[in-house]
Amino acid sequence: MIALVISSGTNMAFPTIMGKVIDRTAGREDAGSRIPDKVFFAGAFGIFACGSIASWVRTYSIGVAAHRIMQRLRTKLFGRLLEQDVAFFDEHRTGELVSILTEDTEIAADTVTGKAANGMRSASSALNGSIMLLTLSPRLTLVSIALLPLVGVGAMGYSRRLKRLAARQREDAADASTFAEERLSQLRTVRAFGRERAEAQWYRELCDGSTELARRAASARGAFMGGLSASANASLVAVLYFGGSLVARGAMTVGDLASFAMYSSLVGLGFSGLSSFAADLSKGLASAERVFMLMDATPAVPLDEGLTPPLESVRGELVLEGVTFRYPSRDKDVLCGVDLRVPAGAILALTGPSGHGKSTLAALITRLYQPTAGRISLDGVDTATLSPSWLRGAVGVVEQDPVLFAGSVADNIKYGRPGASAADVEAAARAANAHQFILEFPDGYNTKVGQRGRQLSGGQRQRVAIARALLWDPPLLLLDEATSALDAESERLVRDAMEKLMDRENRTLLIIAHRQSTIQKAHTVAVLRDGRIVESGSYADLIARSGGELAALMSGGELAA
Numbered sequence: 094m095i096a097l098v099i100s101s102g103t104n105m106a107f108p109t110i111m112g113k114v115i116d117r118t119a120g121r122e123d124a125g126s127r128i129p130d131k132v133f134f135a136g137a138f139g140i141f142a143c144g145s146i147a148s149w150v151r152t153y154s155i156g157v158a159a160h161r162i163m164q165r166l167r168t169k170l171f172g173r174l175l176e177q178d179v180a181f182f183d184e185h186r187t188g189e190l191v192s193i194l195t196e197d198t199e200i201a202a203d204t205v206t207g208k209a210a211n212g213m214r215s216a217s218s219a220l221n222g223s224i225m226l227l228t229l230s231p232r233l234t235l236v237s238i239a240l241l242p243l244v245g246v247g248a249m250g251y252s253r254r255l256k257r258l259a260a261r262q263r264e265d266a267a268d269a270s271t272f273a274e275e276r277l278s279q280l281r282t283v284r285a286f287g288r289e290r291a292e293a294q295w296y297r298e299l300c301d302g303s304t305e306l307a308r309r310a311a312s313a314r315g316a317f318m319g320g321l322s323a324s325a326n327a328s329l330v331a332v333l334y335f336g337g338s339l340v341a342r343g344a345m346t347v348g349d350l351a352s353f354a355m356y357s358s359l360v361g362l363g364f365s366g367l368s369s370f371a372a373d374l375s376k377g378l379a380s381a382e383r384v385f386m387l388m389d390a391t392p393a394v395p396l397d398e399g400l401t402p403p404l405e406s407v408r409g410e411l412v413l414e415g416v417t418f419r420y421p422s423r424d425k426d427v428l429c430g431v432d433l434r435v436p437a438g439a440i441l442a443l444t445g446p447s448g449h450g451k452s453t454l455a456a457l458i459t460r461l462y463q464p465t466a467g468r469i470s471l472d473g474v475d476t477a478t479l480s481p482s483w484l485r486g487a488v489g490v491v492e493q494d495p496v497l498f499a500g501s502v503a504d505n506i507k508y509g510r511p512g513a514s515a516a517d518v519e520a521a522a523r524a525a526n527a528h529q530f531i532l533e534f535p536d537g538y539n540t541k542v543g544q545r546g547r548q549l550s551g552g553q554r555q556r557v558a559i560a561r562a563l564l565w566d567p568p569l570l571l572l573d574e575a576t577s578a579l580d581a582e583s584e585r586l587v588r589d590a591m592e593k594l595m596d597r598e599n600r601t602l603l604i605i606a607h608r609q610s611t612i613q614k615a616h617t618v619a620v621l622r623d624g625r626i627v628e629s630g631s632y633a634d635l636i637a638r639s640g641g642e643l644a645a646l647m648s649g650g651e652l653a654a
């Protein structure tokens with residue numbers, strides 16, 4: 094700010110100095126009060142030097158501040174996004190969130206730094222320049238600002254139009270980036286269906302919408318700038334015309350007229366800068382609004398609120414009573430009054446037709462969503478009273494189609510326990526039947542798995558995910574058995590790893606099972622159909638029932654061998 098004031102001040106002194114130079118060389122300055130040339134020019138250059146140093150300091154400080162503000166907004170916002178409920182991500186598109194995280198934070202930071210500084214400089218030029226104009230000649234000042242109201246009206250209309258267009262442009266850009274992000278990350282599907290050209294065409298059409306908006310914004314900008322420059326030129330001509338007559342009558346010196354003309358240009362530039370600032374400000378405010386709307390979003394289930402009993406004391410008894418749930422975006426219950434009990438250390442296989450709510454039930458157990466009615470308890474304690482972070486430490490999850498993160502195999506196995514030793518990582522990998530294939534990679538445990546773990550096969554990914562859960566070693570494990578087709582050998586290795594998991598004592602296992610072999614090993618089997626537990630009991634009992642649900646599922650071929 095200090096540098097800004099100094100550089101603006103020296104800018105303001107420039108027309109006066111120029112006027113003095115003209116009057117000095119034209120011999121119009123009073124000889125009695127005349128400062129020697131050497132002192133005058135040394136002083137003038139001293140002021141210019143101060144101005145340029147201040148300009149450097151201002152540009153540097155503002156550049157650094159803008160970057161720091163942007164980084165802080167980004168890191169705070171990213172942290173905040175990670176805290177949001179899973180339902181929040183069902184409602185918001187990833188492309189939109191990423192563009193708020195990257196573009197809006199940058200625009201907001203630039204508005205309160207670079208743009209605000211330009212606005213202040215413009216305000217200072219307009220205000221101080223006007224004062225200088227009034228000091229030099231009040232009458233001529235009236236001539237020079239005659240067109241100002243017209244410019245003001247134009248600036249307001251321009252800024253309103255730009256704001257509307259910018260908001261629509263933003264929405265189009267978010268659509269396009271969501272589209273691009275999804276297609277690029279799922280390139281294999283695009284390729285499998287040979288849709289590259291069609292997708293490129295679709296993307297082009299999405300971008301074309303924003304090109305049209307950009308064309309309209311550029312046309313508004315062009316019209317405004319054209320009008321501004323015409324009015325600036327007209328008022329300069331008027332100033333020189335009336336000012337010339339004042340000089341001819343001896344009411345003003347040539348130097349003063351030159352200073353006046355320069356100040357009126359500065360005032361003109363100041364007002365044009367202020368109108369650009371108004372447009373930038375409304376764009377910046379819109380960006381800041383989006384950033385802070387996300388920053389202020391409070392998750393319905395805050396991560397760290399609630400009870401945190403000692404983890405060692407958890408036995409792992411899981412009880413669901415009358416659990417009912419409906420996704421916020423749907424108008425039908427997915428689960429309707431589910432009652433289920435898994436004693437500590439037991440293995441329960443939850444099975445049923447596809448799309449009838451099994452994965453949803455698992456999501457409710459870890460409180461990714463809140464049941465609409467009913468109660469889920471762990472060791473007799475209602476999970477709604479437990480801290481979600483604690484709960485997720487006590488309940489491990491192996492998803493149906495596990496995702497790994499870019500990084501090494503070891504990093505992925507250690508994801509839940511970054512401090513785990515290499516020996517622990519290897520033990521977990523061995524137990525998950527992953528050690529052998531990891532060793533076959535040239536870099537062993539340091540092999541990079543690629544984005545989303547795409548450089549590993551489906552079966553390898555699943556075994557790494559099982560190792561990740563084993564290292565996490567939770568008292569209760571939810572395992573969503575993979576339905577994706579694996580080759581026979583891979584499947585045998587995954588099944589073997591799962592069986593090892595099931596053989597471990599002191600752990601409660603809830604397996605969403607799609608295979609008969611898994612169901613046979615479970616202590617209890619529960620069948621979920623239409624969001625209700627329609628049958629439960631031991632495998633032998635259920636299979637012996639004539640007309641039973643499990644028997645129907647098996648004979649209907651809905652469960653693999």
Ligand SMILES: Nc1ncnc2c1ncn2[C@@H]1O[C@H](COP(=O)(O)OP(=O)(O)OP(=O)(O)O)[C@@H](O)[C@H]1O
Pocket residue numbers: 183420422423427446447448449450451452453454493
């Ligand atoms: N995030 C979501 N938002 C809205 N509806 C959802 C969401 N996730 C799942 N559903 C719906 O909930 C229902 C149950 O889905 P769920 O994934 O729990 O089934 P599932 O029994 O695990 O199926 P599968 O055996 O094929 O994995 C489905 O009709 C599905 O369309």
